[in-house]
Amino acid sequence: DARVTQTPRHKVTEMGQEVTMRCQPILGHNTVFWYRQTMMQGLELLAYFRNRAPLDDSGMPKDRFSAEMPDATLATLKIQPSEPRDSAVYFCASGLVDGGRYNEQFFGPGTRLTVL
Amino acid sequence: AQSVTQLGSHVSVSEGALVLLRCNYSSSVPPYLFWYVQYPNQGLQLLLKYTTGATLVKGINGFEAEFKKSETSFHLTKPSAHMSDAAEYFCAVSGGSNYKLTFGKGTLLTVNP
Numbered sequence: 723d724a725r726v727t728q729t730p731r732h733k734v735t736e737m738g739q740e741v742t743m744r745c746q747p748i749l750g751h752n753t754v755f756w757y758r759q760t761m762m763q764g765l766e767l768l769a770y771f772r773n774r775a776p777l778d779d780s781g782m783p784k785d786r787f788s789a790e791m792p793d794a795t796l797a798t799l800k801i802q803p804s805e806p807r808d809s810a811v812y813f814c815a816s817g818l819v820d821g822g823r824y825n826e827q828f829f830g831p832g833t834r835l836t837v838l
Numbered sequence: 839a840q841s842v843t844q845l846g847s848h849v850s851v852s853e854g855a856l857v858l859l860r861c862n863y864s865s866s867v868p869p870y871l872f873w874y875v876q877y878p879n880q881g882l883q884l885l886l887k888y889t890t891g892a893t894l895v896k897g898i899n900g901f902e903a904e905f906k907k908s909e910t911s912f913h914l915t916k917p918s919a920h921m922s923d924a925a926e927y928f929c930a931v932s933g934g935s936n937y938k939l940t941f942g943k944g945t946l947l948t949v950n951p
Binding site for chain 2 (some may be wrong): 753765770778827828830
């Protein structure tokens, strides 16, 4: 049963600390998305990658957030320094774009981040 | 650019009653439309999607939705609610070649015994 995995599932940290969230997309998927979910803003797209290349990170605060795909099996989202307003659930999703045909995005279970 | 409006942040129905969750979208290109469900402390799971072809699409757990271009709507229905349907439901739209999803704010469905 292929699934998107995310680690850690929960993270509590203090303001100013670096936070790294990891995502393992489904094997064979070529597109990875990072979303943030908060009560106030709902689900927001932060960034996404196709074949490991960043296509759009316009939803991400550039001064403190960074997203990378070191290889096809790992995507990372870093926050440095973290702030209380970054407290949210961060979801990773992966999908396969195949010859222009769109397939669904599969979501991971999320990382619940609390910044004190 | 795309946007999604879900009418009603909270819908409450009785078990066995019709479920109707409303979604209207805006898109400058032919849209792909989706409904996702989120159970507490879990990720999102796809219920159904419309890409092309038949405008009435059937999904998992007895849900279906109809794409109405003239009304820019994609409402989600289920004839008979079950207690296990209690969750938050998100409508989403994607358009063009970027495959990004734009989500609505979500509708929390409560099912009363």
